[in-house]
Amino acid sequence: MTSLMEAAFYVAAVVAIVSTMLAITRLVAVHALLYLIVSLLAVAVDFYTMGAPLVAALEVIVYAGAIVVLFVFVVMMLNLGAQARDRERQWLSGKIWIGAAILSAILLAEVIYLIVRAGNVGSISGVVGPKQVAIALYGPYLIGVELVSMLLLGALVGASHLGRPAPKKTEAR
């Protein structure tokens, strides 16, 4: 049983990584979003195998289900056409991605080095169920919950303000 879980973990991890790599190299925004959804789903599986079923569900529901959907709506609204794809191809070529790749690779190498250096720090054991999480949320982390709600309120107000139609006169550039 456990080995199945482990295998699921590693397979889902590979899927997540590959789909993320694909997501960042697409030319059409919607394609990238779809690959992103795949990546998020794979990460959700990873969460489940790590013994965190609640966040696995939340990942799917909130992240893939709301946030990415929001992205999709906006991208559809922008209605970027074929010339956008050509432009992307133009922008993506060149040595710009070599520099980016090198930077990320170095950072990744450092992080991996740190982790490996620490050695065996333990392994994931046991499931932390939704009940435990809920009790902790409404116990010690109550303030966090309230703050998050205020944050979301702020985002709501901000988004609605920014979403108003722009004034007809030209704004200061």
Added chain:
Amino acid sequence: MLGLLWLVPAIPFASALALAVLRFPRRVVAWIGVSSITVSSVVSLLVTFSFLHTPPSAISYTQVLWTWLDVGGFRPEIALYLDPLSLIMVVVVAFVSLLIHVYSTEFMIGDDGYARFFAYMNLFVASMLVLLLADNLLLLYLGWEGVGLCSYLLIGFRYRDPENGRAGRKAFIVTRVGDTALMIGLFLLYRNLGTLNIQELMQRASQHWHTGSGVAIAAALLLLGGAVGKSAQLPLQTWLPDAMAGPTPVSALIHAATMVTAGVYLIARTHVLYSLAPPAQFAVVVIGAATLLIAGFSALTQWDLKRVLAYSTISQVGYMFLALGVGAWPAAIFHFMTHAFFKALLFLGAGIVIKSLNDEHNIFRMGGLRRQLPVAFWTFLIAGCSLAGLPLITAGAFSKDWIVWGAWSAANGSGGLWIVAIVGVLLTSLYTFRMIFLVFFGEAHTQAVKKPGYAMLAPCVVLALLSIASGYLKTPFARFLETVLPWNTAGVHAAPITEITSEVIAALVFLLGAYLSYAFFLRRRAYATRLTSSTVGGVLHRFWFSDWGMDWLYDRTLVRPLVWLARIDKDDCIDGFYTGVARVNEIAWRVLRRTETGRLRWYAAGIAAGTIVFIAVVLFL
């Protein structure tokens, strides 16, 4: 009453401060400026009465205000010292300043910086009074520098014209040479005698130094250097003619009556030192004699009215130096007093003439003004006669005759000096009457447009009366000064000339000079022009006109090499260091500027790179 002494310099100083800092309308400025000097003069009079009525012990009064410094045993105080010498000079300075301030309320009415003018003038009077009342040489030096500063500020008063600024700078720099000599002299005196308090200094000098000792000579010569600079004597006299670029009241106050006599005061104050250093006193004589002749010749050739008077001032101060040098100390001070009156009057009169002819300075373009400016004419004539030495009536005759007699008979006098003095009288008479005849007689080349008001005429009248009356004060004057400046009748050698003979000869010479100018400048101008256009005459004329070539000499030997040096040293290594620092900053800026691209991804990359570096630092260090 004597306790009010500190008010005499303090009130003009306070008024200068007020005028400089606060803003008042013009009438208030005039009131403040004049009334501060008035109060100062009144207080000085009260002090005089008190001093004469109940003379304090040792015929001197010291008022200590506070201690200036207290460093390692060096303890100069802000203290005022009153004795007959300083009393006379303070009273003269205060009153002449008062009259000139009244005059300038009307003279300067058209100028922009009215308040600035009175602030500077009051500051000048305050500094001069501090100089005269100082009880130690350091405080005297403070007043010395103060009058130098105000002289610079006032000469370059109309600063928008760069010529005035140049004249101010020239005055300041040339007197600075003298000031440096004075400062070195102060250092020398302190180092050898341990004090700068004048009375103590004189005492210790006569105790520790024997007559003719090297230190005494050095100190006396250095003080002489300072006096020569401030009083515009040879070789530092070149600044005074150019200083006529300043407004006429400035010339009257500073460069005729007060500042230029600061050197005379200094030498008179420290006369004990000069008695201990006969070579230095001889130097004083030589300088005085040479200057009075050189300036006299130069005055003969000038066409600018104020420059004639400037050279005349140099020449008359030369007379004072001559008197100091031969040991006739009170004669020098008496001449200072009469000179203050008639020279200030001459300048004020010149100012009236210049203003009414709309800023015409050239005497050859004036003429016939005695009918158009009667009051100015009569006062100018009285002053001119006083300057030249009209006997028995004018004060100038009394003081000059005293000096001429002293040149023969005093301790260091000799026949040669007497002849020099007499020649000086001839020259004075010549250039004075030349000036008077050309300006006030003859046909009028320019019409007088503006007539002076009461504020300008009243001081002239008062000064004219003083130019006549003050001469009769000679004997009480000498007696008053006896405690401070002894008139040494013991070393008098009279034969073969007596005092009366000397005076008669001087009077005859005066008349000769008057007649010669009449002949050359009034009756037949052609004689004068023929003289100047002849070869010898022309050369002499140009030579004397240019102040015996001294300006040219200084320019070639001092100014040009220094300017050349400064120019080639413009970019030396020290400058290079500072410009280098600026360049490095500039390069750094240029490099760093490239990092501010305004692009989002560039900044994100920067953050990532920074994170990498920090983690690496944590990992590996």
Added chain:
Amino acid sequence: MMSSIPMGHGLILAGILFALGLAGLLMRRNLVFILISIEIMLNGAGVAFVAAGSRWSQPDGQIVFLFILATAAAEVSIALALLVRFYHQHSTLDADAASGMRG
């Protein structure tokens, strides 16, 4: 169920996801892709928290992930609103078009 996935592996996964998101951020010029890359990075950070929380069998990791989720939601909504505004103003989605702060 007892799984013995070492926490290190979970963290490495998080690191890789984060690095990929960073690479996407630096590489892409289109603003939409930049925002997507930011989401990837946030997700990666979340994985790290959950892995650590599970190792200690405590809910704290999941709670933090919850907060990250909420933050990401808030940020996305504002970012997309700004994106739309940006598009209206500059008529392009080029991130380099907004370089008015260039020194």
